[in-house]
Amino acid sequence: MHAICSTGSVSFDEALGLAREGTVTRDTAAVLIRAEGQEQLSSLFEAARELCDRVKNRRVTFSKKVFIPLTNLCRDYCGYCTFRRDPGQPGALTMTPNEVLSVADAGARLGCKEALFSLGDRPEALFPEMRETLAQLGHRTTLSYLAEMCERVLNETGLLPHVNPGLMGRRDLEALRSFSPSMGLMLESTSDRLLSPGMAHHNAPDKPATLRLKTIEEAGRLKIPFTTGILIGIGETLEDRIDSLIAIRDLHERYGHIQEVIIQNFRAKAEIPMCNHPEPGKIDHARTIATARLLLGEMNVQAPPNLSDEQYPFLLRAGINDWGGISPLTPDFINPEKPWPHIERLAARTADEGFELVERLSVYPGFVHKDEFIEEELRIKVRGKADGLGLALLT
Numbered sequence: 118m119h120a121i122c123s124t125g126s127v128s129f130d131e132a133l134g135l136a137r138e139g140t141v142t143r144d145t146a147a148v149l150i151r152a153e154g155q156e157q158l159s160s161l162f163e164a165a166r167e168l169c170d171r172v173k174n175r176r177v178t179f180s181k182k183v184f185i186p187l188t189n190l191c192r193d194y195c196g197y198c199t200f201r202r203d204p205g206q207p208g209a210l211t212m213t214p215n216e217v218l219s220v221a222d223a224g225a226r227l228g229c230k231e232a233l234f235s236l237g238d239r240p241e242a243l244f245p246e247m248r249e250t251l252a253q254l255g256h257r258t259t260l261s262y263l264a265e266m267c268e269r270v271l272n273e274t275g276l277l278p279h280v281n282p283g284l285m286g287r288r289d290l291e292a293l294r295s296f297s298p299s300m301g302l303m304l305e306s307t308s309d310r311l312l313s314p315g316m317a318h319h320n321a322p323d324k325p326a327t328l329r330l331k332t333i334e335e336a337g338r339l340k341i342p343f344t345t346g347i348l349i350g351i352g353e354t355l356e357d358r359i360d361s362l363i364a365i366r367d368l369h370e371r372y373g374h375i376q377e378v379i380i381q382n383f384r385a386k387a388e389i390p391m392c393n394h395p396e397p398g399k400i401d402h403a404r405t406i407a408t409a410r411l412l413l414g415e416m417n418v419q420a421p422p423n424l425s426d427e428q429y430p431f432l433l434r435a436g437i438n439d440w441g442g443i444s445p446l447t448p449d450f451i452n453p454e455k456p457w458p459h460i461e462r463l464a465a466r467t468a469d470e471g472f473e474l475v476e477r478l479s480v481y482p483g484f485v486h487k488d489e490f491i492e493e494e495l496r497i498k499v500r501g502k503a504d505g506l507g508l509a510l511l512t
Contacts, residue, residue, distance in 0.1 A: 126144065127144055127145055127148050128148070129148055129149070129151075129152065129157050131145075132144075132145035132146075132148040132149050133149065133160055133161065133164055136149060136164060136411040137164055137167075139414070141411050141412045143359055143360075143363060146359045146362070146363075146408055146411075146412050147355065147356055147359055149161060149404075149407070149408045149411065150355050150358065150359060150404060150405060150408040151355060152404050152407075158400065158403075158404065161404060161407045161408070162403065162404075162407050162434050162435050162436070164407070164411060165406070165407035165408075165410040165411055165435055165436030166407075166433075166434055166435070166436055168410055168411060168414070168436065169410055169418075169436040169437075169438055172414070172415040173438040175471065175472050175473060176438065176472065176473050176475050177433065177437070177438055177439065177440060177467050177472045177473065177474050177475070178417075178438065178439045178440070178474075178475055178476070178477040178481075178482075178508070179439065179440040179441065179442070179443050179460070179463065179474065179475075179476060179477065180230070180231045180279075180441070180442045180443070180476070180477055180478065180479055180509075181228060181229045181230055181231065181442075181443060181444070181445065181460065181476055181509070182224070182229055182230070182231035182232065182233045182279075182442040182443070182444050182479070183220055183221060183223070183224030183229050183231070183232055183233070183276070183444055183446050183447050184233050184235065184442070184444050184447040184448065184449065184450055185212065185217055185220055185221065185232055185233065185234050185235070185266075185270075185447075186200070186210065186212070186235055186236065186450040187211070187212050187217065187234050187235070187236040187259075187262070187263060187266065188210065188211040188212065188236045188237055188240060188247070188259060189201055189202045189208070189209065189210055189236070189237055189450075190202055190203070190204060190209060190211060190237045190240035190244055190246075190247050191236075191237025191238050191240055191283075192237070192238060192239050192240055192242050192243035192244075192322065192323070193237070193238050193283075193320075193321035193322065193323050193324060194319075194320040194321060195317060195318060195321050195324065196316070196317040196318075196319070196351070196389060196390040196391040196394075197317055197348075197351055197383055197386075197389055197390075197391050197394075198389065198451075199386050199388055199389055199451075199452075199453075200235075200237075200450060200451050201237050202237075203244070204244050204246035204247065205246075211247070211250050213254075214254075214265075214266065214269065217266050217269075217270065218269060218270065218273060218274065220446070220447065221270045221273075221274040221276050222273075222274050223446055224274075224276060224444070224445075224446050224447070225274045225275055225276055227445050227446055228445075229276060229444070229445070229446070230276060230277055230476075230478055230479070230502055230509055231276060231277055231278075231279055231442060231478065231479040232267075232270045232274070232276040232277065232278045232279070233279050233281070233442050233479070234263060234266070234267065234278060234279070234280045234281065234282065234297075235281045235282075235450065235451065236259060236263065236281075236282050236283070237259075237283070238282070238283030238284060238323040239258075239259065239283065239284070239323065240259060241257075241258060241259055247259070259282070260282055260285065260289045260292070260293070261292075263280060263282055263293065264292045264293050264295075264296060266278075267280065267293060267296035267297045268295075268296040271296050271297075271498065275498075277297075277298055277299075277478060277479045277480070277498070277499060277502070278296055278297040278298075278479070279297060279298075279299045279300065279301065279344075279442075279479035280293055280297045280300050280301070281300070281301045281302065281303075281344075283302065283323055284302070284323050284328055284329065284332050285300075285302070285332050285335070285336075286332075286335070287335050287338075287339070290332075290335055290336055290339055290341060291339065294339060294341050294492055295492055295494070295495070296495075298342065298479065298480045298491050298492070298495050298499050299341070299342040299343070299344065299376060299479045299480045299481075299484075300336060300341055300342075300343055300344070301343060301344030301345060302329060302332050302333060302336075302343075302344075302345055303329075303345060303346050303347075303348060303379065303381070304326070304329050304330065304333065304345050304346065304347060304361055304364065304365060305318075305324065305329070305346075305347060305348040305351070305361075306326065306347060306348065306351065306353045306357055306358075306361050307326040307330075307357065307360045307361045307364050308326070308353050308354070308357040308360070308361075309325060309326060310352075310353075310357075311324070311351065311352055311353065312324065312325060316352050317351040317352050317391065326361075326364075330364060330368070333345055333365075333368055333375075334368055334371075334372070336374060337368055337369075337371065337372025337373075337374040337375075338372065340372070340374060340489045340490050341374060341490070342374060342376040342480050342481060342484040342490050342491075343374050343375055343376060344375075344376055344377045344379065345365055345375060345377075345378060345379070346365075346377070346378050346379025346380060346381055346419070347361045347362065347365075347378075347379070347380060347381070348381050348382075348383060349380065349381070349382055349383065349397050349401070349402065349405055350382055350383035350394075350395070350396055350397035350401075351383050351391070351394075352394075358405055358408075359408070359412075362378070362408075362409050362412050362413065363412065365378055365413075366412060366413055366416070369413075369416060374490070375416060376417060376480070376481040376483070376484055377416075377417040377418070377419050377439055377481060378409065378413055378416055378417065378418055378419065379419045379420065379421070379441065380402070380405055380406045380409055380418065380419070380420050380437075381420065381421060381424065382396065382397050382402045382420075382424055382425065383396055383397060384396055384424055384452060384455065386454065399425070399428055399431065402420070402425070402432070402435075403431060403432060403434070403435040404435070406418060406420060406432060406435040406436055406437055407435040407436050409436070410435070410436030410437075411436075417438055417439050417481060417483075418436060418437050418438060418439070419437060419438075419439040419440065419441050420432045420437050420440075420441075421440070421441050421449075422440050422441075422443075422457070422458055422463065423449055423452065423455040423456060423457045423458065424452060424455055426455075429458070429466075430466045430467070430469065430470050433467065433470045433472060434470070439477075440463060440467075440474075442479075443457045443458070443460055443463060444457060445459075445460060475508055475509075476508065476509040476511065477507075477508050477509055478499065478502055478503060478507075478508075478509050480499055480507075481507070482503075482506055482507030482508050483507065484507070485499060485500060485503045485507035486500070486503075486507055
C-alpha cells in the first residue's frame with residue numbers, strides 16, 4: 118500500500134475545497150479524516166451531507182431480513198469476535214436444513230425479503246468435527262453446504278439469500294451466484310500490521326488484506342453485486358482507513374460491482390481478548406463516514422444503527438444513505454447485545470432528521486435492472502420483488 122503524507126502540505130480548507138469539487142486524494146483524505154474542532158467538523162459533515170443529498174435524494178434505505186448463522190465454527194481467532202466458537206464450546210452450532218428453513222419461512226411470513234447467511238471461515242480446515250458434520254449433511258465443504266441452503270431457501274421460501282461466508286474462490290463464487298444474487302466480505306483493513314502478535318488479526322489466517330481483496334476482485338470479474346467495508350477502532354491508523362477505502366474505490370472503478378461500503382465501529386465486549394481496547398468515539402466514527410462519502414462519491418455508504426446505540430441518527434448527518442439489514446425476527450448474532458431498532462422507530466427517527474426511509478432488497482436498487490449483474494434464472498425472482506426503481510415492493 119502507498120504511504121500517506123500527512124505532514125500538512127495541504128490545509129483543511131484546501132482539502133475540503135478540493136473535495137467539494139470532486140477531487141479526493143490520499144493526502145487530502147488524510148487531512149479530512151483528522152478534522153477537529155466545531156468549525157472543521159461542521160464543514161466536513163456539511164460537505165459530505167450535501168454530496169449525499171445530491172446523489173441519493175435524501176432517501177435512506179434498509180433491507181428487511183432474517184439473520185441465519187449457518188455455523189459459528191471458524192478457523193480464525195479475531196480479537197474482537199464473540200460470534201465464533203470451537204467444537205464443544207457452549208453455543209457452538211451448525212444449523213440443520215430444517216432449522217434454516219424454519220427461520221427463513223418465519224421471516225417470509227413477516228414480510229422479510231432477505232436471508233442473510235453469516236458463518237465462520239472454513240471451519241472444516243481446522244476441525245475434524247466439522248468435517249464429520251458436513252459428511253453427514255452430504256457435503257465436503259461448508260461453502261458447498263451453504264450453496265445448497267441458499268438454493269432451498271430461495272426456492273422454498275422465496276427469500277433472496279445474501280451470503281457473508283468469508284474468503285471465496287472463483288468456483289465458490291460461481292456456485293453461490295446461481296442462488297444468491299448478492300454477496301459480501303468485509304475488507305476490514307488493508308493493514309497487515311494487524312496480523313502481528315497481540316493485534317486484532319493475529320491467528321486469523323483468512324484476514325490478510327491480499328486474500329480479501331482477491332475475493333472482492335474475483336466477485337467483480339464475475340459481476341456480482343458485492344458488499345464490503347472497513348472495521349474501525351481495531352488498532353488501525355487513520356491512514357490505514359484511507360488506504361482501505363481507496364482500495365475499495367479502486368476495485369469499484371475497475372468493475373462497478375461494490376453495492377455498499379460499510380463503515381462499522383468496533384464495540385468492546387467483556388468476553389473478547391480486546392475487552393479493554395478503546396472504542397472509536399461518536400465523532401471519530403462520523404468523521405470517518407464523512408471522509409468516506411467524499412472519497413467514494415456516489416457509492417452507497419452504510420453504518421449499522423444498533424452499534425451506535427441511541428445516537429445513531431447522528432450518522433445521517435455525516436453522509437450515510439443506508440442502515441443495512443434490519444430484522445423483525447432474529448437478533449444480530451455478531452453483536453447480540455446490540456438489538457436492532459424496530460423498523461417503525463427507525464423510520465420515525467430517520468424522518469426526524471429530514472430523510473425518507475425506504476425498503477430495498479438484498480440487491481441494491483442500482484443493480485436490480487442490470488442484466489449482467491444477476492444470473493438469468495434469478496432475474497425474474499429478484500425483479501418480482503422490486504419496483505421500477507429497484508426498491509422493494511411493499512407487501
